[in-house]
Amino acid sequence: MTSTPSQAAIGIGELASRTHCKPETVRYYEKIGLLPAAPRNEGNQRRYSEATVQRLMFIRHARDFGFSVEAVRELLDMADHPSQPCDQVDQLARRHLAEVESRIQRLMVLRDELKRTVAQCDGDSVAQCRIIEVLSDHRLCSHDAAHGGAEALR
Numbered sequence: 001m002t003s004t005p006s007q008a009a010i011g012i013g014e015l016a017s018r019t020h021c022k023p024e025t026v027r028y029y030e031k032i033g034l035l036p037a038a039p040r041n042e043g044n045q046r047r048y049s050e051a052t053v054q055r056l057m058f059i060r061h062a063r064d065f066g067f068s069v070e071a072v073r074e075l076l077d078m079a080d081h082p083s084q085p086c087d088q089v090d091q092l093a094r095r096h097l098a099e100v101e102s103r104i105q106r107l108m109v110l111r112d113e114l115k116r117t118v119a120q121c122d123g124d125s126v127a128q129c130r131i132i133e134v135l136s137d138h139r140l141c142s143h144d145a146a147h148g149g150a151e152a153l154r
Helices: 012-019 023-031 050-064 069-079 087-119 130-136 149-153
Strands: none
Touching: 012 023, 012 050, 023 050, 050 069, 069 087, 087 130
16 A cells, blocks of 8 residues: 555554554444544555544544444534534534533532531441441432432443
């Protein structure tokens, strides 16, 4: 594969470095179809174009915004058709915003409950630890609903 200066191909290491991700992530995104399969040189090494760098930067930024892989797939599909109206992009972003706001609310409840529980612990022995006691019996919490801890972070 020969490349001209305007289409200089880069290796996976440089692509990963320029986009602040790991080579494994690049391979994963290729495997699931977010990135096109990279052409290979005579040594069977993947070679990437500047368009791939830009696409991976888009993917990384969308993931940093918390969009799921499927949402990123939808956004990429829409971005690949720039003449279409952006109402679908707007709808997807608004749904994601609503999910983020809901997660923030659950995290605030979780924070308040943790503060309350930690404040009640006198630091004595584990046998009398209020934190262990509360974790063992949900009825000791100030909220009846699940706190959303690990779920709130998703």
